[in-house]
Amino acid sequence: MGRDTAAGVLLAVALVAGGTVVSGRATAFVRPGFAVAVLVAAVVLAVVGAASLPARGDDGHARDGHGHHGPGRVGLLLLLPLLLLQVVDPGSLGSTMALGGDNGVARAPSTLVFPPLEGSGTVELTFSEFLGRVFAEDESLVGRPVRLVGRVAGESEGSPRLVRFVIACCAADARPLHVVLDGALGLPPDDAWAQVEGTWDGIMTPGGEAPVVRVASVVEVGEPPLPYEF
């Protein structure tokens, strides 16, 4: 690969990767803390790319290190994730990847202690907290109206669920959390984001892997700015 092509690839990576952070798209792929690191890396690559642009009259095909070979064409593959971002624009993980989950994250032993829920009105909980309380057998949760925001899954198969992913670093390590919805009328289609209000009466699915939430109301909502929990 010539130095001019290399410069083009590096500048493209810097522009698109940095752009996903600036536009807020990056949170569909990595956790917010990592997005800052991506931006720093993009700046470094932009500097290296700009410094690699052949000067006017320079032989742009000059090889690194006087006669040593430049990187092979494999470097062009760096354009693949950029093209996926620009053309497919895949967004955050969809509900397809949530099928078959068993809420393993929420069931892992943890030192988190949940003080009993206070008040009596509807309480908005993250999936991590809701399921953490379910598996910790928190009595204050039983019968309490709760509000959850997640993606609809399994609706087309007649076993509607609400799912949300938890990530540690990026979407490749995403683990699905889900609750089973009972009596949900007017549920939006699979993959749509919905805000569900309902109550958990202490009932679990037959295998014990998920709580069954009796649904009171469903509202379709837009994707939250942070689609994953951490």
Place this chain on the structure above:
Amino acid sequence: VTPSRTAGTVPRMQASTMLTRGRRWGFEAVVGVMLVATVLGRFLPGFGAGPRIRAWSTITVAIFLQALPFLVLGVLLGAVIAVFTSPERLRRLLPSRGVPAVLVGGSAGLLLPGCECASVPVSGRLMAGGVPAGAALAFMLSAPAINPVVLVATAVAFPGRPEMVVGRFVASLAVAVLVGLVVLKRDPAAILERVASLAIDRESARWRAVVGAVRHDVLQAGGYLVVGASVAAAIQVLVPPGVLRAIGGVEVVAVLAMATLAVVLSICSEADAFIAAGFTQMSPTAQLTFMVVGPVVDLKLVSMQVGVFGRRFAGWFAPTALVVAIACSVVVGWWL
């Protein structure tokens, strides 16, 4: 693979035309492709991609974006080491005899806070700079597994179980040193021939040399990173998650399943403890295996090793590291 390598086999005129064309249009071609893609994406949102293609794209992009800062950190560090230290000075830092050098290389892994994407290019540059292959590779294997950031992440993922952190540290260091010793016993000529092409331009200004080294290493290691990321993403999308969960019961099968999973998923070493902890039905030994194998052998890592050290060497090195990693996990797991 590059045009200049084939230049000797084509007539001189033709070769020079090829070079001229490359000089004039390489940059413009990249810009053009990206512009067309952006416009296409605007007018055909999603490009009619189904849910599986979208999930594959999300995971591929996620691994790439997440690895990018570590790749750049590692490449920058490697370039600075290569340009600002002489081979003599690097050699003086290490014991001259093989076994102590491997031990020092393995322990030095404590110092690089990052994941495996950083350590591959750094160890390539260390080797090119004269560090013995066994020591540089021991460093490469231990750095992603035993650095402080990863150990803290492991402690957070396994609350109240410090033995998992100790187990991970001991097993991973043992793997790095043992594999380093195996490399010592073998003739490393195959890799040395390859890393020789990582030579540094010592004739121009130092900052120019750093820019040249960073450009080369980001493109080389990064290209292979994308190969590994897209394959790992494809497997994540195609294999149903329930398949592996069914085999938690049988210990031998569980250990092998978790090792396979670590290779296939290609998760960053800073995140793997959280995944391991989520496999609640697996034994501690199986969970440890997942955390010890992942930073040493996984699809994106093997792909990057092919890029930096060559296919022949990676083809021998990865299976060796895998077997040693499983063995060390099982032995250390005995005490968990």
